[in-house]
Amino acid sequence: MHKLKVVSLGPGHPDYILPIAKKEIAAAEVILCGERHLESFDATGKEVMIIGRGTPLSELMQRVKECYPVRKTAIVVSGDCGFYSLLTYTKKRIPSEDIEAIPGISxxxxxxxxxxxxxxxxxxxxxxxxxxxxxxxxxxxxxxxxxxxxxxxxxxxxxxxxxxxxxxxxxxxxxxxxxxxxxxxxxxxxxxxxxxxxxxxxxxxxxx
Missing domain, CATH: 3.30.950.10 (Tetrapyrrole methylase, C-terminal domain)
Structure with a gap:
């Protein structure tokens, strides 16, 4: 069983993404992220779910919940995941022990x-x-x-x-x-x- 990775992207430009975050994004098979996040990494060959394109976040999170135990899955957030990010929302729906948070520059x-x-x-x-x-x-x-x-x-x-x-x-x-x-x-x-x-x-x- 895989852990769900909540990956901090930093302010946006690839120069400010931590190496461990780049590694986790590259390894992920399924990614939930915002539209602009796609400018910061290569999503080729991945299943990508975009926040803000009309599908309710609850439905996107349900898909994440189905995927992460069997496929490497990452939620990509701006800045640092510990400061007003989707990490709080995620922890209300997925057990904390199944989540690994990757820090970043806020x-x-x-x-x-x-x-x-x-x-x-x-x-x-x-x-x-x-x-x-x-x-x-x-x-x-x-x-x-x-x-x-x-x-x-x-x-x-x-x-x-x-x-x-x-x-x-x-x-x-x-x-x-x-x-x-x-x-x-x-x-x-x-x-x-x-x-x-x-x-x-x-x-x-x-x-x-």
């Missing part, structure tokens, strides 16, 4: 490095599909790393900061991180109010 870890800041003293949170207490995190005075979505974007973050008395902060917005069209922008809160992302982004809030 998008926020990557962004902190690119802007030359440490993150051991930062608050980390996700506004991707969820509400969290951003003003409460800002009240700690610490740097904050945030995963965003289309609604809870840079403009939303800037508006929330200004309305709660944190208008002196700076925002670092990372888009398409590690790819050739990567863009990292430093903004004041005022500038952030009208900022338009190209797509998905991650944000760091800091005092400098």
């Amino acid at each position: 998008s926020l870890q990557y962004l902190f490095a690119k802007i030359g800041m440490t993150w051991q003293d930062a608050e980390m949170m996700s506004l991707h599909g969820r509400n969290q207490d951003l003003p409460g995190r800002a009240a700690t005075g610490k740097k904050i790393g945030i995963l965003t979505d289309g609604e809870h974007n840079t403009a939303y973050i800037a508006k929330t900061l200004r309305e709660n008395g944190y208008g002196e902060k700076f925002l670092y917005v990372g888009e398409d991180l590690s790819y050739s069209d990567e863009r990292i922008t430093r903004l004041t809160v005022e500038e952030g109010l009208s900022f338009k992302e190209k797509g998905m982004a991650v944000v760091v809030i800091a005092d400098e």
Whole structure:
């Protein structure tokens, strides 16, 4: 019987995928992943299930559940699987002892490095599909790393900061991180109010 591998892809570009992750993806016969993940590895000859193409995730996971005991199967996730990924969802449906998680570089870890800041003293949170207490995190005075979505974007973050008395902060917005069209922008809160992302982004809030 095989273990189900939950493989972290890092920020996306192959240069930032750990060798063990490349090895597990290459060995997999069945892969569940997102559309853009396919840009990062060769899926030739594999059964590939794509998240977001209309099939409910519950049905895709049922197929994974059927496959992994008898065929080498991997769920590929962005960033690091330990930070707001499908690992949580997977562990609710498949026994933990049947899962092997492969770590990776998270998008926020990557962004902190690119802007030359440490993150051991930062608050980390996700506004991707969820509400969290951003003003409460800002009240700690610490740097904050945030995963965003289309609604809870840079403009939303800037508006929330200004309305709660944190208008002196700076925002670092990372888009398409590690790819050739990567863009990292430093903004004041005022500038952030009208900022338009190209797509998905991650944000760091800091005092400098």
